Amino acid sequence: DTGVSQDPRHKITKRGQNVTFRCDPISEHNRLYWYRQTLGQGPEFLTYFQNEAQLEKSRLLSDRFSAERPKGSFSTLEIQRTEQGDSAMYLCASSFAGPDVANVLTFGAGSRLTVL
Amino acid sequence: SQQGEEDPQALSIQEGENATMNCSYKTSINNLQWYRQNSGRGLVHLILIRSNEREKHSGRLRVTLDTSKKSSSLLITASRAADTASYFCALRSGGSYIPTFGRGTSLIVHP
Numbered sequence: 001d002t003g004v005s006q007d008p009r010h011k012i013t014k015r016g017q018n019v020t021f022r023c024d025p026i027s028e029h030n031r032l033y034w035y036r037q038t039l040g041q042g043p044e045f046l047t048y049f050q051n052e053a054q055l056e057k058s059r060l061l062s063d064r065f066s067a068e069r070p071k072g073s074f075s076t077l078e079i080q081r082t083e084q085g086d087s088a089m090y091l092c093a094s095s096f097a098g099p100d101v102a103n104v105l106t107f108g109a110g111s112r113l114t115v116l
Numbered sequence: 117s118q119q120g121e122e123d124p125q126a127l128s129i130q131e132g133e134n135a136t137m138n139c140s141y142k143t144s145i146n147n148l149q150w151y152r153q154n155s156g157r158g159l160v161h162l163i164l165i166r167s168n169e170r171e172k173h174s175g176r177l178r179v180t181l182d183t184s185k186k187s188s189s190l191l192i193t194a195s196r197a198a199d200t201a202s203y204f205c206a207l208r209s210g211g212s213y214i215p216t217f218g219r220g221t222s223l224i225v226h227p
Contacts, residue, residue: 004158031213042119042204042217043159056214091158102147102166103213105206107158 004108006092012114013082020078021111025094032075033105034067035091043091049075050097082115089113118142120188120205120218128224135192137221139205142186149206149215150179150190159204162190197227 005024013019025032031050035043046065047057051072064082069075079086089112093105120139129135139148147166151159163174165181165188172179178191192199202222206215 033214035217040219042219045214045216048214050213089156093159097213102149102164103208103215104149104161104164105151105159105215106161107151109158110156112156 004092004094004106006090006108006111008111009109010112010114012116014116015084016081018078018080019082019113020076021090021092021113023075023077023092023094023108025074025092026096026106027073029094029096029106030072031095031097031103032069033093033095034075034077035093037089037091037110038087046077046090079113082113084115087113087115118207118209119216120148120207122203122205122218122221124221125219126222126224128226129195131195131197131225131227133195133225135195135199135223135225136189137203137223138187138189139218140185140187141207143209144183146208146210148181148188148208150177150188151204151206151217153202153204153220155201162203192223195223195225197225199223200225 033048034046037043049069064080067077089110091110093107120141123138149164150162153159181188202220204220
């Protein structure tokens with residue numbers, strides 16, 4: 001297992017275009033998280049899944065953002081009609097949820113989005 | 117959900133010195149984690165401390181938790197240039213399974 005993989009690592013797009021990011025978590029992990037991080041800030045929670053169920057979404061997540069985890073394995077995060085304010089690093093993390101197991105996140109390297 | 121507030125925002129030290137950074141929070145927590153992020157990369161988990169623990173060690177790292185003061189500190193002893201990174205605390209509170217992060221402390225260790 002090579003850890004959490006994210007693709008692409010970098011994406012430059014024009015305002016108004018749609019973009020999709022993919023995350024492949026650690027195979028034994030049943031929880032998957034998406035965070036967004038801008039320069040000088042900490043990661044900001046977007047959404048998370050337990051297996052294929054999307055259990056929580058941030059109120060900051062506009063309806064232009066959608067995430068899926070169709071078979072409880074990989075996940076995609078799509079941003080429609082991108083805006084310059086969407087420029088950020090999008091981080092995926094996974095964890096194993098179980099009784100008496102602390103929720104320690106393993107992060108991918110991130111996907112950096114630049115909207116021109 | 118609450119997020120921690122790290123202090124200081126930036127710290128610059130010489131190699132071999134100790135680095136201490138703090139995380140304060142407002143309401144009770146289940147556990148508190150510290151993560152490191154090298155420039156432009158993802159975060160790496162360093163250490164977790166539960167609400168019923170007061171101190172934990174991992175190599176050159178020492179974490180303390182004072183629930184009465186609602187604060188935690190991360191001490192890195194004998195720092196190295198490779199410790200240069202941003203350090204974040206992440207809180208888990210109540211029934212939430214969402215770790216929330218502060219703005220971090222940027223540490224620079226000069227060789």
